[in-house]
Amino acid sequence: MKNLIYKLKERLHDKNGEVLTHTVLTIIVYFVMTIIVFNVIILTFHFFSLHYTARAVARVIEREGGLNTAAYDMLDDLNDDFNITARLTSSPAKKIQYMEHFEVVIEDEHVMRIMTPIGLNPLEYDFPMKATVTGMSEVYWKELL
Numbered sequence: 001m002k003n004l005i006y007k008l009k010e011r012l013h014d015k016n017g018e019v020l021t022h023t024v025l026t027i028i029v030y031f032v033m034t035i036i037v038f039n040v041i042i043l044t045f046h047f048f049s050l051h052y053t054a055r056a057v058a059r060v061i062e063r064e065g066g067l068n069t070a071a072y073d074m075l076d077d078l079n080d081d082f083n084i085t086a087r088l089t090s091s092p093a094k095k096i097q098y099m100e101h102f103e104v105v106i107e108d109e110h111v112m113r114i115m116t117p118i119g120l121n122p123l124e125y126d127f128p129m130k131a132t133v134t135g136m137s138e139v140y141w142k143e144l145l
Contacts, residue, residue: 039112042110043110043112043127046082046084046108046110046129047110047129047131049078049082049084050084050086050106050108050129050131051131051133052078052082053075053078053079053082053084053086053106053131054086054104054105054106054131054132054133055133056074056078057071057074057075057078057088057104057106057133058102058104058133058134058135059135060074061092061096061102061104061135061137062135062136062137062138063138063139064139065095065096065098065137065138065139065140066092066093066094066095066096066137066139067091067092067093067094068094071088072088075087075088075106084108085108085109086106086107086108087106087107087108088104088105088106089105089106089107089130090103090104090105092104096137096139097137097140098137098138098139098140099136099137100136100137101134101135101136102134102135102136102137103132103133103134103135104132104133104134104135105130105131105132106130106131107128107129107130107131108128108129109126109127109128109129110126110127110129111124111125111126111127112124112125112126112127
């Protein structure tokens with residue numbers, strides 16, 4: 001065993017050892033950079049799906065003339081489709097007059113799992129995300145007496 005350790009130390013001090021350590025470190029760096037790039041791409045798609053969801057909910061409110069169950073149904077359907085847990089944090093009025101502006105704010109968190117050590121809690125980083133979309137009602141509400 002001592003002989004093997006001695007030979008290994010000897011190998012690392014010559015030219016072959018330098019190439020070996022350089023190759024191992026390069027592979028580790030490329031692996032880590034690839035993981036980071038994939039996580040950034042997933043984070044970008046999550047943000048785009050959140051913004052698309054906010055725009056779709058705003059479009060439903062525009063057509064319906066106010067916040068109702070159709071908007072919440074659209075939000076639930078898109079959450080299922082995109083596999084996200086977005087929630088509506090703004091509260092547009094139940095009835096919005098024609099050409100009246102409103103704002104839809106949808107928030108979500110993207111959890112980036114960095115690593116999961118064996119027997120310990122995973123190391124995670126939460127990215128809070130918010131998409132804000134403004135809209136204008138397309139429906140005229142006339143109060144009946």
